[in-house]
Amino acid sequence: MLFRKPKYATIPLPKKKIETPEGLWIKCDECGELIYKKDWHASQMVCPECNYHARLGAKERLQLIMDEGVEEFNQGIKSVDFLGFIDSKSYSQRLEDAQKKTGFLDAIITVKGSIQGYRVVAGILCFDFMGGSMGSVMGEKIALAVNECIKENVPLVIFCASGGARMQEGTMSLMQMAKTSASIARLSEAGIPYISVLTHPTTGGVTASFATLADIIIAEPKVLICFAGPRVIEQTIGQKLPEGFQRSEFLLKHGLLDMIVPRKEMKDTLGNILKMLYY
């Protein structure tokens, strides 16, 4: 039986004729469906129609995953424009703009707290801050987070979202890959678990360092996870890439992830893993 007629034909629904007063509705980036804003937030920015996981801010992520009583540490570490890097804007200006836009000093926050009662140190990358790019600050904060894990004997959880290394810091940003990987190696040697959660998108230098060095690697559904971005590959090979290439489901199939976990189950799953591995 090679072909079987589906029992139900899928009939496209007529487009709902609804008024969209400014700010009441949100249009899903993936399927285009209009979602009532309250429902959108209630579903943790996951489209109820197509299960698209929209980007979650670092603070919202914290709220969703961590138990109450989170303490941020090393929040005062700031980037400097040590190369005098100017493209269409100066790096100093880019930093200032990103700080205003996000309220963060750089593209990562690190916190101490717990998940389902299990103590952790967590790092949350902030994609809205210069594409979550890794410069000296991200390198230093991850290194310090690892030191904290070793000192306190608690696991590390990092939520990744990054466009890669921060070009404005030149080769020094590349060195952050070495620095963070060396830290993760120390954590591993100390026998302390590290879980990384890959969220949309995780690419470049972050993929090629701490993001893929975790003991357990989890991804949200449909996340773009890659070293080389799809556009670079398309230019190199001169052809269009297949649908779903470099997405979570593709990586799972190729053995590069432990699991894909929808947002609403993330906290429970993390809690269970922490319990089974270490508590």
Next chain:
Amino acid sequence: MITGSLPFETPIDELEERINSLSTVSSEKTKEEARQLQKEYEELIQRIFSSLTPWQKTQLARHIRRPCILDYIPRIFDEFIELHGDRLIGDDRAIITGMARLNDETVFIIAHQKGKDTPTNIACNFGMPNPEGYRKAARIMRLAERFKKPILTFIDTPGAYPGIEAEEKGQGEAIARNLFILSGLKTPVIATVIGEGGSGGALAIGVADKVLMLENAVYSVISPEGCAAILWKDRSRTEEAAATLHLTAKDLLELQIIDEIIPEPAGGAHRNYDEAAQKIKKVITRHLNKLKNIDIPALLEKRYEKYQKMGKFIVE
């Protein structure tokens, strides 16, 4: 016209050709002329090479006649046994690994191989490794550690290969794993950038106790072309991007990303392979002799501290 001559090298190459043509005649008059031209030639090189821009250095680092690892191996080492394969899926020709003898001692070699003409370029994928290349390197790292032999790596790549299969096989993880392994590997590691140090694909064999760089080599987070395309959306601003990225050996020594610059023969490594090889050998030997005398725990601590210190930031 000499193959692959760069625009700013043309006067040098022209003079070189004139000197070479004179060398076939042996009258007193031509000998005197040749001596005069030789002097001019040296001054010309000195003048051009003392003020190279970062983009010109990038071009030199990628020079089609620039010696690559297969040119250096017989000139630096006494013996070499190549070792193949990652024991998983293949043998990546973009990374050459093996054992060699240096001053009567065994060292392990891990190096990018770019090739020098179309057939050799294609055979080694222009020095752009796939995950199996990095995993072969990882296997050799462990082998060297097990037999307590130092590792010498030689960096010369435009970057890791951006291809469908490379991604399917986990290019990111393959690179990350090597950073992880090298950072704690219980044997001395010396990395030398001999040509182009292209981003993560270079760093994957570049975490080391000492990082050395040839005078005209470059080492960057992204190619000047890529940087110009992303930041200015304009590929014609490549020269500007090269300067902004601070990718020259001199820049990186100032930033303490590398430990020493190895001088090149006058006019660049491609003008005298033997001399370039001897210069590399001398500096590597000096570092190796020092590293050998440090006990392993202290060596690892120093390596770790070195990378922990990398970064420029302020604390409020």
